[in-house]
Amino acid sequence: MxxxxxxxxxxxxxxxxxxxxxxxxxxxxxxxxxxxxxxxxxxxxxxxxxxxxxxxxxxxxxxxxxxxxxxxxxxxxxxxxxxxxxxxxxxxxxxxxxxxxxxxxxxxxxxxxxxxxxxxxxxxxxxxxxxxxxxxxxxxxxxxxxxxGESLMFMVTESLRVGLLTDHVPVKDIVEHISEDLIVKKINTVYDSLKRDFKVGKPKIAVLGINPHTGDNGVIGSEDDNVLRPTLKKIREDGKLVFGPYAADSFFGSSNYKNFDAIIATYHDQGLIPFKTLSFGQGVNFTAGLNKVRTSPDHGTAYEIAGKGEADPSSFKEAVFTAMHIYKNRIDYEELTANPLKKANK
Missing domain, CATH: 3.40.718.10 (Isopropylmalate Dehydrogenase)
Structure with missing residues (x-):
């Protein structure tokens, strides 16, 4: 680089x-x-x-x-x-x-x-x-x-970062996609991105539940108890600060998200609805986990206002600056990992 x-x-x-x-x-x-x-x-x-x-x-x-x-x-x-x-x-x-x-x-x-x-x-x-x-x-x-690399949709602002276990997957198929391997892979991608791309020394990550109320002890689904909880326990035993699963309905409204460096939602709308509600127009879609940096604004084509001179460039501008910021952070990270003494002497 x-x-x-x-x-x-x-x-x-x-x-x-x-x-x-x-x-x-x-x-x-x-x-x-x-x-x-x-x-x-x-x-x-x-x-x-x-x-x-x-x-x-x-x-x-x-x-x-x-x-x-x-x-x-x-x-x-x-x-x-x-x-x-x-x-x-x-x-x-x-x-x-x-x-x-x-x-x-x-x-x-x-x-x-x-x-x-x-x-x-x-x-x-x-x-x-x-x-x-x-x-x-x-x-x-x-x-x-x-x-x-291993791609992950990572929606980011200066104060909020939301990653997804599954992204463009029909709701009826979400549970079939979630496995121990997928959870481990996505959490590792978020963890590594926080360190490499955002300069977070010891990432603290929250994971949202799959079912309402994280299954209510099996009353509303068993996937949280049988797949998600045991997998998160293994990841914590590996030394990573990963917490959850949290009930998604109250997690953002209670401002609990402010206690973490990143939140991982189990599916698209579970993560993107609160993200866009809290930060629409300032958010950036970053494809984490790849060997190259790619960002985009947090909105679509907006046909309804196209050509009218009404489009807000804020999110695109944020995407430009975020891409440059991450690129520079990766250069610093590579220099520090290649020369650990440089960090110790700072």
Whole structure:
């Protein structure tokens, strides 16, 4: 890994009919961000100029056809296609989905080749990206295949971090997916990420129950008693500060979440409903556990406001700064683990 200066920040443009183009524009209209990174938007000059004109932006792009033409300190647009694209804000369009995948695949390939340092993904439509060649429910699953490591959806803010045992799994199938191996793997991923990506020395992790009231001693399901509790006990015996299972219905309302460095929910809505309620617009979706850094905003394409100039770029901007922050933390972590005396002498 290189030094933290001049971070090359890749951006996949997402669904062109959504709010992705607008939040990218609004984020980088603040030229101060260029003091911290050099952005590379994987899209096309024609598409980005369309957004620039539509939203009356004074932003300046440096158009390139390959990464070797990148200009440090400028907003680079790497042409992933040269054909005209009909952008119709708010419309779900399979053709637009194809361009979203072109952008994502090109950006991911650059990430794998170390041509960019981190990746921030603008929102996609999970339905219109599906094809014979792309059958993933979202970014996380695709990146898990393309990059090394054990991926985990980790929703983060400065004061709240929520990881998931299962993410894009139908509710009726959740219990079938939860096993001792999965619990151990996901908790280890969160634990390692807290240390490596967030500089938490001794992580303290809470785990939410699978069933209401964590099963009420088997009255409302046996999975908490038969799978979750014994697995957490084994993990604690290994020296990790892992607590639970906690009843999910009262955990956030009682502010108990403030006592932990991270919370692990057993399924998507159990974790993301309270997370987005507490931090919507400031949250970041971070794919923890991979050998590369990827973040995204905590919202979707927002077709209902696309093209109206109403999109809030706050979460995307947070995703940009979080990606850079984690990248720098990983550099520090690698330096410290390679030279433990450096930490002892601080």
């Amino acid at each position: 290189k030094k933290a200066e001049n971070i090359i920040l890749g951006i996949s443009i997402g669904d062109l009919n959504g709010i992705g183009g607008e939040i990218v524009l609004r984020t980088f209209e603040d030229a101060r961000i260029l003091d911290f990174c050099t952005p590379v938007i994987f899209a096309s000059a024609k598409a980005m100029n369309f957004f620039k004109t539509h939203f009356n932006s004074a932003i300046h792009f440096h158009n390139i056809n390959n990464i070797s033409q990148l200009a440090l300190g400028k907003i680079n647009v790497l042409n992933c296609w040269n054909t005209p694209v009909k952008i119709e804000f708010g419309k779900e369009d399979p053709k637009i989905g194809e361009y979203a995948i072109k952008s994502l695949e090109s950006a991911t390939n650059a990430l794998k080749k170390n041509e960019i340092d981190v990746l921030v993904t603008a929102p996609i439509n999970k339905h219109n990206i599906q094809s014979e060649d792309f059958k993933f429910p979202g970014h996380t699953d695709y990146l898990a295949q393309e990059l090394e």
